[in-house]
Structures are given as C-alpha cells and as structure tokens.
Amino acid sequence: MPRLMDIGLEKLRNMVLDMAELSQNTVSTAIDAYVQGRDLRERIFGWSEELRMLQDEVSELAVEIIARYQPVASDLRFIKSCMEVSYGFSRFGRYAHDISDVIGIFGDLSNCDRHAIQEAGAQAKDMIRVSIKAFTERDVELASNLKKMDDVVDNIYLDFVKKSAHETEANLKCVVSGTLILRYLERIADHATYVGETVPYIVSGERAARK
Amino acid sequence: MTSQVQLEELKLESKPLTPANQPLEKYKVRTENLNAWFGNNHVLKDISIGFLTNDVTAIIGPSGCGKSTLIRCLNRMHELVPGARTKGSVLLDDSDIYGRGVDPVSVRRRVGMVFQKPNPFPTMSVYDNVAAGLKLNGVRNHVVLDKAVQRSLEQAFLWDEVRTDLDKSGSSLSGGQQQRLCIARALAVEPEIILMDEPCSALDPIATAKIEELIASLKEQYTVGIVTHNMQQAARVSDFTAFLYLGQLIEYGETTNLFENPKEQLTERYLTGKFG
Numbered sequence: 001m002p003r004l005m006d007i008g009l010e011k012l013r014n015m016v017l018d019m020a021e022l023s024q025n026t027v028s029t030a031i032d033a034y035v036q037g038r039d040l041r042e043r044i045f046g047w048s049e050e051l052r053m054l055q056d057e058v059s060e061l062a063v064e065i066i067a068r069y070q071p072v073a074s075d076l077r078f079i080k081s082c083m084e085v086s087y088g089f090s091r092f093g094r095y096a097h098d099i100s101d102v103i104g105i106f107g108d109l110s111n112c113d114r115h116a117i118q119e120a121g122a123q124a125k126d127m128i129r130v131s132i133k134a135f136t137e138r139d140v141e142l143a144s145n146l147k148k149m150d151d152v153v154d155n156i157y158l159d160f161v162k163k164s165a166h167e168t169e170a171n172l173k174c175v176v177s178g179t180l181i182l183r184y185l186e187r188i189a190d191h192a193t194y195v196g197e198t199v200p201y202i203v204s205g206e207r208a209a210r211k
Numbered sequence: 212m213t214s215q216v217q218l219e220e221l222k223l224e225s226k227p228l229t230p231a232n233q234p235l236e237k238y239k240v241r242t243e244n245l246n247a248w249f250g251n252n253h254v255l256k257d258i259s260i261g262f263l264t265n266d267v268t269a270i271i272g273p274s275g276c277g278k279s280t281l282i283r284c285l286n287r288m289h290e291l292v293p294g295a296r297t298k299g300s301v302l303l304d305d306s307d308i309y310g311r312g313v314d315p316v317s318v319r320r321r322v323g324m325v326f327q328k329p330n331p332f333p334t335m336s337v338y339d340n341v342a343a344g345l346k347l348n349g350v351r352n353h354v355v356l357d358k359a360v361q362r363s364l365e366q367a368f369l370w371d372e373v374r375t376d377l378d379k380s381g382s383s384l385s386g387g388q389q390q391r392l393c394i395a396r397a398l399a400v401e402p403e404i405i406l407m408d409e410p411c412s413a414l415d416p417i418a419t420a421k422i423e424e425l426i427a428s429l430k431e432q433y434t435v436g437i438v439t440h441n442m443q444q445a446a447r448v449s450d451f452t453a454f455l456y457l458g459q460l461i462e463y464g465e466t467t468n469l470f471e472n473p474k475e476q477l478t479e480r481y482l483t484g485k486f487g
Contacts (some may be wrong), residue, residue: 003484072470073482129353207471 005069012061016082016089019054020048020132023092029186030096031121034103034181037110043093044100051093058086077205081198083191085135088191092128095184095191102177112174120156120185123149127192134199143196153189157182235305239264239404239434240285240322245299247289248279254280256458257299262404262451267426267435269449269466271442273481276455278438282406285436286322287315301342303404319323320348323397327409329389331381331396337364340392344400359399366432368425387418393424398433405429407437411444425446442482446470454478 026047033040062079065071071079103109127149134143160182164175200206235241241261247254255277262268262285262358270278283289284297287308300307308318328402331340341348341360350356360377364370373384381392390410397405407426411419426448429435445452446466453463454475462469462478473479481484 005484063392070446072442072446072482073473073479075472 005065005075008061008065008069009075012058012065012079012082015054015058015061016086017136019051019058019086019089020135023051023096023130024052024125024132026051026093026096027099028125030099031125031185032119034099034109035114035118035121037103037108039100039103041097041100041172044097048093049055050095051090055086055090059083059201074202077202081135081202085195085198088131088195091191092188095188102181106173106177109174109177112178114142114178116156116160117178117181117185120153120182120189123153123156124185124188124192127153127189131192131195134196134205138199138203140200140203143199148197150189150193153186157186165176220361233261233263235261237261237263238486240301240303242281243300243302245281245297245301247277247284247297248295249280249292250294251348254458255284255297258455258458258460260453260460260463262434262436264274264434265430265432266450267437267448269429269445269452270436270438270455271440271445271452271481272455272461274440275487277458278455279408281455282324282408282436282438283341283460285404285406286319288319288324290315320400321402321405322404323400323402323408323444325390325393325397325405325410329386329393329413331384331392333380333382335381336378337373337381337384337392340381340426341395341399348400359394362394363395363399366398366429367391368421368428369395385418387414387421390418390422391425392413394422394429402433404434404436407435409438409440411484412440419444442470454481456481 026044029040029047030044062083065079066076069075091119127146130142130149131146133139134146160178164179167175197208200208238261239261243259244259245255258277258281260281261440262481270281271277280289285301285303285308289295289297297309301309308322332343335343338360341363342356345356345359350359356425361370364373369388372388373379373392381389384392390413394405394407394410411422414422423444426435426437430450436482437445437448450464451464452466452469454461454469454473455479456477462473462475464474469478470482473482
C-alpha cells in the first residue's frame with residue numbers, strides 16, 4: 001500500500017524531471033544559437049523564466065511535504081536534494097540566458113574563433129545529460145564521473161583566459177565575449193557537478209566535500 | 212505493507228552500541244548484555260546501551276519491540292511483574308543495580324519513572340501528590356516539604372497554574388497538568404535519572420508541547436530517557452536515539468544522524484513507514 005507521502009514525492013520527482021528536460025534544452029539551444037550566430041534571446045529568456053518559476057513550485061511543494069508528513073531518512077534526503085537540484089536547473093536556465101545575451105551585447109561574432117566554446121559547450125551539455133541521468137537513475141558511479149568532466153571545462157576556461165592576456169586590441173570583442181561565455185559554461189559545469197553530488201547523498205547519505 | 216521482518220533474514224546481530232564512543236564515565240546509566248524475559252518470552256536480547264549524563268535519549272521501535280521493558284529494567288520495575296526476570300548488568304554510575312544487596316526501592320528513588328497515562332494519586336491533593344514520595348522517605352518537616360513541593364512544581368512548569376489550588380484534588384487537573392504533576396512527583400525525591408514511557412500519548416498537542424519543553428529543560432539537571440511511538444517527538448526532544456526491533460538494539464546514535472542518515476536498512480524502513 002503506498003504511503004500518503006508517496007503521492008507528493010512522485011509529484012515532486014516529476015516536476016524536477018520536467019525542469020531537467022527544459023533546462024537541458026535551454027542550455028543546448030543557447031550554445032547552438034551562439035555557434036550558429038542566431039539571436040534567440042527572447043525564446044531562451046522565456047524558458048529561463050519558466051525554470052525559475054518551476055524552481056519556486058518545487059520549493060513550495062517540498063516545504064508542504066515536509067510540513068505535512070515530516071519525512072525522515074531517505075525521504076528527507078530526496079526532498080532536500082530536489083530543492084538543491086531544482087536550484088541547479090534554474091541556474092542552467094539563467095546562464096543559458098546570459099550566453100544568449102552575449103550576441104545582443106556584441107553583435108556579429110562570426111569572425112571569432114569558437115573552438116574553445118564549442119569544446120566546452122559540448123562538454124557542458126554532456127555533463128548536464130550525465131547529471132540528469134545519474135539523478136534520475138540514482139546511479140552513484142555515473143555521478144562520480146562528473147568531477148573529472150568538470151575539470152575539462154575548467155581547464156578550457158583557464159587556458160582561454162591566460163591566452164587572452166596576449167591578444168591584440170583588435171581582437172578585444174572576441175576575447176571578452178569568449179571569456180564571458182566560457183565563464184557561464186564553467187558555472188553550468190559546476191552546477192551539473194552539484195546535481196551529481198546529490199546522488200550519493202540520496203542513496204547513502206554520503207556528502208562529498210566540495211572543492 | 213510488510214508486517215514483520217525477520218532478523219535472521221537481515222543477518223543482524225545485537226551488538227554493543229554506544230553513541231559517539233564516549234568514555235564510560237560519561238554514561239549515567241548503561242547496560243551490558245541485558246536480557247529480559249516475561250516467563251518464556253525473551254523480550255530483550257543482549258542489549259548494551261549507554262545513556263549519557265544530562266542528555267535526552269529516545270527509544271523508538273514498533274509495538275512489542277521491548278522499549279518499555281528496557282527502561283523498566285533501568286529502575287528494576289521489570290521484576291515487579293510475576294514471572295519476569297533479567298540477566299546481564301545495568302550499571303548506574305558504574306554500580307550494578309542488580310548486584311547483591313542492592314535495595315530496589317533505593318534504585319527507584321534515583322531513577323524516577325513517568326508513565327503513559329497520567330496517574331496522580333486520586334484521593335490526594337496536588338500538594339500531597341508531590342510530597343508523597345518525600346513523606347514515604349520520612350520527611351516530616353513542613354518547611355522542607357513546602358520548599359520541595361514548590362521547587363518540583365516549578366521544575367515541572369506547573370507551579371504558576373496550581374499555586375492557589377494546592378489543596379485541590381490532583382484528579383481535578385487537566386490531562387496535561389496531571390502528567391506534569393506526575394513529573395513533579397517524580398522530581399520531588401531528587402532522582403538522578405527521569406525515565407518517561409510515552410508520556411504524551413494521552414495528551415493533546417498543546418499539553419504535548421509543554422511536556423516536550425519540560426523535557427528540554429529537565430536535561431540541564433537530569434539524565435532523561437523517553438520511550439515514544441512518535442518519531443517526530445523523538446526527533447524534537449532527544450540528543451540520541453536508539454531503535455529497537457524484536458528485542459534487539461538495531462541502531463543507536465545521534466538523533467540528527469539517525470533520522471537523516473540511518474546506517475541500517477531496517478532503521479530506514481521503519482523510519483520511512485515501510486513497516487511498523
């Protein structure tokens with residue numbers, strides 16, 4: 001016989017999974033739009049706002065479940081993690097919006113070298129996919145890959161910043177826009193790592209030490 | 212819903228469990244391989260557990276798991292039931308209360324007990340209920356008795372509500388007041404440990420909240436043990452929690468850890484309501 005709380009937990013899980021799908025799509029669209037030189041700010045802003053509202057709804061439902069059923073043990077850990085993860089998904093939306101804004105600020109960037117951004121973008125998208133799969137399937141081993149994947153994005157960003165110091169003034173637009181986008185991708189990768197960190201916590205209560 | 216889980220299936224063994232590996236002198240009372248029976252019914256199996264001084268320890272578990280029996284062994288009330296017996300040690304300040312020549316009455320004076328249903332002496336006044344234990348111990352001086360009654364009622368957060376009604380019958384009080392009267396009665400003889408067996412199960416939420424506040428204040432002076440079916444109550448009032456199942460101590464640790472991150476699968480299943 002299902003517990004009364006299970007109805008609320010299932011609803012919470014579905015809301016978080018909806019957020020996962022939307023946030024993945026939002027980030028992916030923002031990165032692709034930059035690479036293709038398309039201005040999709042309005043669409044991405046709309047999705048980002050939707051994610052923010054969904055995060056509020058997840059928080060409200062989580063608080064309601066806590067107040068009504070006073071969950072403990074793995075139920076409590078799952079609810080806490082849903083709140084953390086939904087915040088991460090909401091941040092994905094916000095950074096995707098920031099990425100899409102770059103074209104608005106700088107205009108045509110088609111002459112800029114996009115190698116680093118494409119590489120970091122692909123890695124960030126992959127990290128979001130992995131983090132969502134690990135969270136959905138409670139796969140601790142899969143989640144453990146995220147830290148190494150995060151290092152790849154960190155290194156691309158740092159290398160770009162170091163190289164930027166030697167760029168000429170003529171290349172300034174590409175350097176600043178590239179730095180901004182890579183910074184946003186680096187933050188997206190961090191949040192994907194945090195999503196992954198909730199997996200061992202949900203499963204066994206183990207909290208990873210954050211760097 | 213799973214009704215019963217066999218310990219054999221889970222391959223669990225009773226093992227000595229003490230919170231946070233504290234040095235032995237920090238435990239006000241502890242048991243070593245405590246076993247208890249009602250006739251042939253073996254209700255406690257090799258329980259080794261320590262209650263830390265000036266902390267609240269909660270005991271949780273499904274009905275019939277041995278919670279009440281465990282605390283009744285801590286002040287030798289278990290043996291009052293015909294056919295009941297114990298084996299193992301209960302060390303109060305490192306002295307075995309089941310040792311030869313130990314007077315059970317003196318143990319019960321040091322280890323007070325409050326029960327599920329408020330049970331003031333029905334024919335006695337509020338004052339006499341509180342003073343009863345002292346009078347039994349030979350205290351006759353009115354000044355001493357007056358002071359002890361006031362102190363005990365104040366400690367039980369009841370003084371302000373009954374100070375003008377000390378001559379009224381204890382039974383005339385509300386259920387929550389009666390339970391606090393029983394706590395005052397237990398406190399009057401200045402015990403070192405207060406044990407409570409589901410002290411709020413017959414009380415409304417307001418009276419329950421008052422008892423819970425009282426428990427929090429009592430631990431400043433006493434070591435407190437509470438048996439409760441209400442897991443949220445255990446989470447609210449206790450520093451340490453022990454989970455018993457079929458007479459065995461399954462898990463024992465800091466309340467926060469046990470409720471957020473139980474180590475044993477059986478504890479997890481009980482806490483999350485997957486059996487009971």
